[in-house]
Amino acid sequence: MFWILLLCGAAGVAPAPPSIAQSSAPALERSAPLSPLPQGQVLRRSLRSDPAQEYFLYIPSTGSMAAPLFVAVHGISRNALEHATMFAEHAEAYGVTLLVPYFTEKENDDYQRLGRAGRGSRADLVLDAILEEVADLTGANVSKIYLFGFSGGAQFAHRYTMAHPERVARAVVAAAGWYTFPDERTPYPYGTGPSDELASLHFDPEQFLRVPITVFVGEEDIQQSESLRRNPEVDRQQGVTRIERAQNWVAAMRAAADAHHLEPLVSYAQVAGIQHSFKQFMQEGQLGERVFQALFGPGSSRKPTATDAAAPGESRSGSLPSSMDSAWDIPVAFHASPVSVGDER
Numbered sequence: 056m057f058w059i060l061l062l063c064g065a066a067g068v069a070p071a072p073p074s075i076a077q078s079s080a081p082a083l084e085r086s087a088p089l090s091p092l093p094q095g096q097v098l099r100r101s102l103r104s105d106p107a108q109e110y111f112l113y114i115p116s117t118g119s120m121a122a123p124l125f126v127a128v129h130g131i132s133r134n135a136l137e138h139a140t141m142f143a144e145h146a147e148a149y150g151v152t153l154l155v156p157y158f159t160e161k162e163n164d165d166y167q168r169l170g171r172a173g174r175g176s177r178a179d180l181v182l183d184a185i186l187e188e189v190a191d192l193t194g195a196n197v198s199k200i201y202l203f204g205f206s207g208g209a210q211f212a213h214r215y216t217m218a219h220p221e222r223v224a225r226a227v228v229a230a231a232g233w234y235t236f237p238d239e240r241t242p243y244p245y246g247t248g249p250s251d252e253l254a255s256l257h258f259d260p261e262q263f264l265r266v267p268i269t270v271f272v273g274e275e276d277i278q279q280s281e282s283l284r285r286n287p288e289v290d291r292q293q294g295v296t297r298i299e300r301a302q303n304w305v306a307a308m309r310a311a312a313d314a315h316h317l318e319p320l321v322s323y324a325q326v327a328g329i330q331h332s333f334k335q336f337m338q339e340g341q342l343g344e345r346v347f348q349a350l351f352g353p354g355s356s357r358k359p360t361a362t363d364a365a366a367p368g369e370s371r372s373g374s375l376p377s378s379m380d381s382a383w384d385i386p387v388a389f390h391a392s393p394v395s396v397g398d399e400r
Contacts, residue, residue: 100112104188108157112152119152125153125201127153129205130208133158139155142346165178168210168214168235172252178211203226205230210232217247220265225269226269227269227271230271230272230273245292261315264311270323272325305321308321309321328340
């Protein structure tokens, strides 16, 4: 169990109810932190430049100077604390600093697609502001982050990676509802073409196709819930389930890499017995270990985690598996319980 401390800026008091504020330009890693923060504990902090913006931070007991930074982005259930507490043991085992931004419905209603005019502040710029502060506070290496997102957070993660590839070392995308395809003829957010929605965004396939991305989807994640975006355009382009959409996006990204004479670096993995639930994926599908192995490798020098005994020895595959022969496809127990929905329309 990990303790949770509430910190407001530099003061050790509980912050006001969170919301999202405007952010500033990113910065690279710092040579030394401004002040020491507690290690081995989940910290709930407010952004110094705007105390309404909150995030969760975990610094491993080994310290954070020049440590890699793992960023986990929640879905629209806004379960940021759950992400922080469930990933903390893996961050500790790998000696990685953990950051979980908290995007509220009030201020970042459209964070999944990085933002939209009239729909709150730009979520990608909010993350950049948090990265700058975390570098100041911890000395962690934020020059290239290791990015993860689940459901709505997976939408943010792959779009942030495509829009800001210079900031991302590797990414893992889990159970996104729909995707931005590498198609310059189609306006954003369905493609990477110019759009009035976010006119300042620019996509360079020569750069974003060089970022290794792993896509995970649960084999039982086929529900047609109200939160899953459905319209003729997205269904025709991407498919009608999260599995179909993930496979089609991976195929499109790999084809785009081939067209640019680059090595395809996007891979797909499907996990048996898993529905659209972050908690179930973590507890029964070993999502934490899968994510950290995809981002950081097996980590032979790391400390073992509580889930290691259940984690299989598997190898990743860049090819698209059939429904019965998935990469990293392992049998896990299925429990008929309510499934949390973290996607968006």
